[in-house]
Amino acid sequence: MRPARPTLRCLREDLELSLPPVTVPLDEIEHPILAKAAEQFADAGTKHERIRAIDDQVLFKVKVQRWRGAVWIGEDLPWLVAAGRREDGSGDDFYAALEADAKAARARYNAVHTDGLKTSTYTAHLLPAREDHVRYRAEAAVRFVRGLRAALLELTRATLRDGREHAQDFDTFTLGLQVRADEGHETYLAIRITGSVPANLTAVILGVGVQVNVLSHVRMNEASF
Known part of the structure; x- marks a missing residue:
């Protein structure tokens, strides 16, 4: 329910x-x-x-x-x-x-x-009227981005620990993430998306992935002090 x-x-x-x-x-x-x-x-x-x-x-x-x-x-x-x-x-x-x-x-x-x-x-x-269903669908998009951000943060933490790719399954696709950081300097991010996703969703994943990567990089640098 x-x-x-x-x-x-x-x-x-x-x-x-x-x-x-x-x-x-x-x-x-x-x-x-x-x-x-x-x-x-x-x-x-x-x-x-x-x-x-x-x-x-x-x-x-x-x-x-x-x-x-x-x-x-x-x-x-x-x-x-x-x-x-x-x-x-x-x-x-x-x-x-x-x-x-x-x-x-x-x-x-x-x-x-x-x-x-x-x-x-x-x-x-x-x-519920039409406006209720419109609002619910709009919130669903927000919930998805929330969940995507949380998943990317967790995948980033996991890959920073061992340098390997880590993945998570969503309803219609699988998202893989691999981050390699050179002692807090250059950071490399690889995102793998397999399955069926709308074209604009790829841009959303990439955008959130870059934000998460930058955030993790900053936190990693802060932790080194």
Whole structure:
């Protein structure tokens, strides 16, 4: 199961948080309900409590402190689609308000569609929209570069220890790295890429590889003093 994340609507309207830059994945935002959702849905085999009042979608409960949330799972990715605070015995209680809003949305839908809904609720407007998927894909690129940088750093450390090539397998390609340093002076970097990669990815690997090599070279020189 991939890390739970909020929809952009939930982030802005329910949690009242500003949208961070794309370099900050939404599942890394610090908030009690997001942390609880990440913990609760980390294991696909864990049982969850369904929100029974909602019958048009399968939504699950998330509870922490006074925060309450609704999670929808799509393609092994949990989304926090709505959130609010617990108010026992009040019409403003999150789950009571969620049910009321969903029933009102169903009434509005049926008022303008001849083929009315047979369910008692309507929550499709809460589910991830196009902008949510665009954001997720943009973050995936950031995550890849993060992982690539970490892999190159580890490969650089390994090859500096013995002067041999070290490699790591990715989804569709294998990346090999060999660095040779002449007592902290000239440094030679060889990068081997085998497998299927987009043309622009090679430039990214080379660019990150050079940065990592320079960084390692500086650290090696610092360590020699």
